[in-house]
Amino acid sequence: MTISTNNSKTIYSGTGRRKTSIARVKLVPGSGKLIINGLPGESYLQFSPNYLRxxxxxxxxxxxxxEYDIYVKAEGGGLTGQANAIKLGLTRALCxxxxxxxxxxxxxxxxxRDARIKERKKYGLRKARKAPQxxxx
Structure with a gap:
């Protein structure tokens, strides 16, 4: 969804999901900074080079x-899921x-989209597949 602002900058947006994580990504022309939930991307992703990459x-x-600033609202899951959700949302915005x-x-x-999610627990079992001895x- 393309959103046009009053100062003639065009904002491109995309949504990415992975496991239980959801990332709403906005792409704005700028200097290349990454802001996730109001924090710098490096700080939010705990300075992990893998998550940033x-x-x-x-x-x-x-x-x-x-060339573009990335503004992200990420929720749910852990950092791995959120990093992959950001990647998918960013890709959709670029498309x-x-x-x-x-x-x-x-x-x-x-x-x-990586559709793998946690399998639900079944009755009579301890976890999704682990049976009692x-x-x-």
Missing amino acids: VSCSPLKLLGLNK EMNPENRTTLKAKGFLT YSKR
Whole structure:
């Protein structure tokens, strides 16, 4: 969804999900800063180079690292799920910005939503699949 603001900057948005995490990403022309839930991205992702690399990988692939500011509202899950949700939301925003980006991002697998979620617990079992110890006598 493209949102136009009063100062003639165009905002592109996308939503990403992974496990129980949801990230609403807004892409604004700027200097390349990452803000997650009002905090700098490095601080929010606990200065983990892996989480930062995963979150910003779509921009790096397209060579737009320092051209857009990323504003994210992330909720649910843990940092791994949120980092991957940010990646998907950012990818969707980039596809909305320029439809030609879609082929490049799809080829690298960025547009595929990882649908793996925790399996529900079944009655008679301790967890989703763990059964109580079998006793013959």
